[in-house]
Amino acid sequence: MDLTQLKSFVAVAHYGHLTQAAESLHLSQPAVTAQIKAIERNLDVNLFERNTQGMKLTPAGEAFLPKAESILQQMRELDVFALSLSSTYVEQAKLGIIQSVDRQMLSRLLNRILELDSSLYLHVENSLSGEVLNKVRKKELDAGFFLGDNPYRTVYSIELDEVHYVLIVAVQRLAEAIEDPRTFFRTATWIERPAFSAGDKISNRFWHQHKLSPQTALVCDDIDLCIELVASNLAITLIPSREAYRAIKAGKNIALVPGYDMRSRLSYIYPAEYETDKNSHLIRRAVCETWGVAY
Structure with a gap:
């Protein structure tokens, strides 16, 4: 599991729709679908179920979402900290x-x-x-x-x-x-x-x-x-x-x-x-x- 997969999972969870999630990530819809399938294979669990409105989190997906969000927030903080090490950073x-x-x-x-x-x-x-x-x-x-x-x-x-x-x-x-x-x-x-x-x-x-x-x-x-x-x-x-x-x-x-x-x-x-x-x-x-x- 990598950060790109986590970002795809969180985006689909938030938007509830593959197309909108793909747009926000600047990726193609098939690429986002592939990322979601890779996470589900890795975890051996279904994170989403499809319905007429789009994608809905399963109970496992609801439980996984806060953890994934926390990891992405920590990575963003790390990125900002790394940038701050530069003498020219503002x-x-x-x-x-x-x-x-x-x-x-x-x-x-x-x-x-x-x-x-x-x-x-x-x-x-x-x-x-x-x-x-x-x-x-x-x-x-x-x-x-x-x-x-x-x-x-x-x-x-x-x-x-x-x-x-x-x-x-x-x-x-x-x-x-x-x-x-x-x-x-x-x-x-x-x-x-x-x-x-x-x-x-x-x-x-x-x-x-x-x-x-x-x-x-x-x-x-x-x-x-x-x-x-x-x-x-x-x-x-x-x-x-x-x-x-x-x-x-x-x-x-x-x-x-x-x-x-x-x-x-x-x-x-x-x-x-x-x-x-x-x-x-x-x-x-x-x-x-x-x-x-x-x-």
Whole structure:
């Protein structure tokens, strides 16, 4: 039994599907199948059973999984330690952020991380919520922020807060939206959000909940531009409440339509494989301290 076989086993166990596991490992599906069969021959036990959804762990596979995960975590720690022996080694971490996270909170977080370890070299990457999840899942990012429900066993999450979304319109259309909402929503033009963004998921849930079929004028993920477009009476959209209140305070020609609020869970996410990693541990501590949640 070798590490490649263990990685294949853990990937299939986490994804429950050969194709997705092979993609995450950058291997062909037949290669992953061969690795699984080799482990099963070596152990003389079936680790998976096939079903219509994919691959499901047998009781033996469930018992074997924590041991395999522990070995891979130890190997990763050994790799990091070996790298640290070089005189040119610099510890670094890649963090994915999304537009829905308050920038003041992010600033406090980064300051806290560097207080805990000033030598850590941080890469901060702005992206869409779904893209952050996929990059963390593939370990292209060491951690990040995500809005919604995390569907992956390979990704651990810490719930931080709820993001409150509100529906904004131009001030001159507020009375219309309140007095005749059926006509208003049938004729109003929506600003849509890009696929994989938090705003897209929120909007789709909003439309489904209110049984709406929106007319879309454009796709935009820049909140400041969305506010300007709404203020010019071109369209309506959903944005985080703090951004709406900030814009109203700044004198923008927008108003909130009461009764159409939406909420979504904000989480900090990281690969399950990094659970015992020193830097991952440090950043999780800083995140929990910044948001005031249990660590």
